[in-house]
Amino acid sequence: xxLFQAIVLGIVQGLTEFLPVSSSAHLYLIPRLxxxxxxxxxFDVALHWGTLIAxxxxxxxxxxxxxxxxxxxxPEARSRVRSTWLKLIAAxxxxxxxxxxLKDAAETWLRNLPLQAAMLAGFGFLLWWVDRTRPAxxxxxxxxxxACITMGFAQALALVPGVSRSGVTITxxxxxxxxxxxxxxxxxLLATPITFGAGLIxxxxxxxxxxxxxxxxxxxxxxxxxxLAIRGLLRWLRGTxxxxxxxxxxxFALLILFSLARR
Numbered sequence: 045x046x047l048f049q050a051i052v053l054g055i056v057q058g059l060t061e062f063l064p065v066s067s068s069a070h071l072y073l074i075p076r077l078x079x080x081x082x083x084x085x086x087f088d089v090a091l092h093w094g095t096l097i098a099x100x101x102x103x104x105x106x107x108x109x110x111x112x113x114x115x116x117x118x119p120e121a122r123s124r125v126r127s128t129w130l131k132l133i134a135a136x137x138x139x140x141x142x143x144x145x146l147k148d149a150a151e152t153w154l155r156n157l158p159l160q161a162a163m164l165a166g167f168g169f170l171l172w173w174v175d176r177t178r179p180a181x182x183x184x185x186x187x188x189x190x191a192c193i194t195m196g197f198a199q200a201l202a203l204v205p206g207v208s209r210s211g212v213t214i215t216x217x218x219x220x221x222x223x224x225x226x227x228x229x230x231x232x233l234l235a236t237p238i239t240f241g242a243g244l245i246x247x248x249x250x251x252x253x254x255x256x257x258x259x260x261x262x263x264x265x266x267x268x269x270x271x272l273a274i275r276g277l278l279r280w281l282r283g284t285x286x287x288x289x290x291x292x293x294x295x296f297a298l299l300i301l302f303s304l305a306r307r
Contacts, residue, residue: 045087045258049080054262057091058098058269062232062277064171064211064289065296067095069160072205073300089242090259094266096239099232101267102274106233128186135196136237142200143242154204157304161297163206168293171215172286181223187230191220195227199234206297209235211289224281232274 056074060067071088075081100107113125146154187195198216202209210231217227 045083045255047258047261049075050258050262051265053083053087054091054094054265055269057088057262058095058266058271059273060208061092061095061235061266061270062098062210062273064168064208064214064286065293066160066164066206066208066211068202068205069164069208069296072155073157073160073296077299077303087259087262089245091262091266092239093243094263094268095270096236096243097263097267098270098274099236099239101271103229103233103236107236124186131186131189131192132233132237135192135199135234136241138197138200139202139238140241142203143238143245146203157300159204160206161300163204164293164300165297167207167211167215168286168290168297171211171218172290174215175218175224175286178218178221181218181221181226185226187217187220187222187226191217191222192230194220195230195234199238208293224285225278228278228281 053071053075056070057067059065060070068088071091072082075083110125110128113121114129115122117125186192195213195216198212199209201207201212210228213231213234214224214227217230218224222230
């Protein structure tokens with residue numbers, strides 16, 4: 045893989061992993077639209093190590109406080125920290141199970157292009173509609189059990205390319221009554237363990253002929269752009285909704301269908 049291609053795909057991963065537009069669909073479709081060979085799901089997962097780095101940089105203080113809080117502070121504070129850890133673990137289980145059960149499907153028939161176009165447009169509309177019709181909500185820090193479990197089950201749907209992990213979990217969070225930024229922040233926290241686990245599992249499946257510089261360039265560009273995307277989205281959501289993301293997803297879905305029609 046040329047270095048330039050790896051950097052471009054890393055930028056695509058960094059942007060689309062955190063913006064609610066579906067990274068898996070973009071990593072699969074953009075090489076096809078540019079007539080590049082698809083590097084495979086294992087390389088896509090390798091790029092997730094870059095976005096994992098972005099998550100750890102953006103929320104490093106939160107994870108340090110959660111870890112240290114297990115052993116220090118008042119009994120009430122330690123109880124809140126233990127509850128947060130349990131919520132994160134419980135909310136991660138559905139996606140972990142779906143990843144194991146549907147792994148083969150995710151690499152084959154779920155990458156059907158009309159299906160991806162439908163998921164891009166359909167879940168983009170759902171994100172916009174739920175955010176528009178639900179009350180603004182309040183920023184209550186870590187969500188309650190109901191919202192966490194709802195977002196956890198929604199995260200499992202992201203195995204289907206075009207759904208968008210961040211998009212569907214934010215949709216679920218808004219449907220459960222969370223404020224936009226609160227839903228996005230918990231979505232990003234929830235992404236950390238599942239991204240780490242998927243990266244460990246798929247690391248051994250990286251193609252042996254893939255140059256190390258290409259992997260390093262892709263991971264680095266994914267990390268840098270991913271960090272910018274996290275901070276940019278959180279700032280954006282303080283004053284603006286999801287209409288622009290819905291419009292982009294619908295336009296990308298139409299581009300997919302147009303490219304299919306021209307074959």
